[in-house]
Amino acid sequence: NKSEREIALELEFFMRKQGAEKIAFDTIVVSGTNGSMCHGVPSDKKIQKGDFITMDFGAVVNGYHSDMTRTVAYGTVSEAQKQVYQTVLQAQLAAIQTATSGIPCNQVDKAARDIIDVNYAGTFGHTTGHAVGLEIHEWPYFAPACQVITKPGMVITVEPGIYLEGKFGVRIEDMVLIQENGCENLTGSAKEQYDAMISTLKQGLENQKDIFNEGLESIGSDSTVVPKEDREALIESLKDAREELESARKEM
Secondary structure (H helix, E strand, O other), X not given: XXXXXHHHHHHHHHHHHOOOOXXXXXXXXXXXXXXXOOOOOOOOOEOOOOOEEEEEEOEEEOOEEXXXXXXXXXXXXXXXXXXXXXXXXXXXXXXXXXXXXXXXXXXXXXXXXXXXXXXXXXXXXXXXXXXXXXXXXXXXXXXXXXXXXXOOOOEEXXXXXXXXXXXXXXXXXXXXXXXXXXXXXXXOOOOOOHHHHHHHHHHHHHHHHHHHHXXXXXXXXXXXXXXXXXXXXXXXXXXXXXXXXXXXXXXO
């Protein structure tokens, strides 16, 4: 029952509580069809299951601005939504991989735009990024017409997006620090698809179960591993832990 406006207020409160001097710009939280407006304004619309929620926000610390965007899903989303999200993620990762010193800014924009244009031409209507510093929008831009050569020390956003009018939108944004060879991603928030993250977690739990099974077999077959008087309690403890892991895996 949270509205876009309520989520925006919570983000702003959290940033201030963590030490931000102020917010870097008016926080954007848009969901569902509102997400198809790339820079929409938070409304009283309630979040609904199946919505994509795009949150674009930043803080000011010691006079310097930050900027990031994440698009998350509430509940189960359609295959079409997943495909759009994966396309934007691939475009963003390609642009980050391209970003380095000594290249024209439009080369980074092209890396992202070429991927989006394969299936979603005309849906990415803004630049791939802008420099950030004492102002939230600084020069240069990762834009089709920008031929400024990147230099070490520049901090520039990478934020491709796809916006399907009347349906939904996706944007993913990180800040990167340009270096001599490549760049450093300054944004530490996860952005992988939920399905992929869950698959990784499940595999990790499965691996842990195998370790517990091996431990149980070892304890049961070799009396030199654990003193006899402690063996029974340890076996029960390992069995309980294994059951908890299996229960967690099934709930995912």
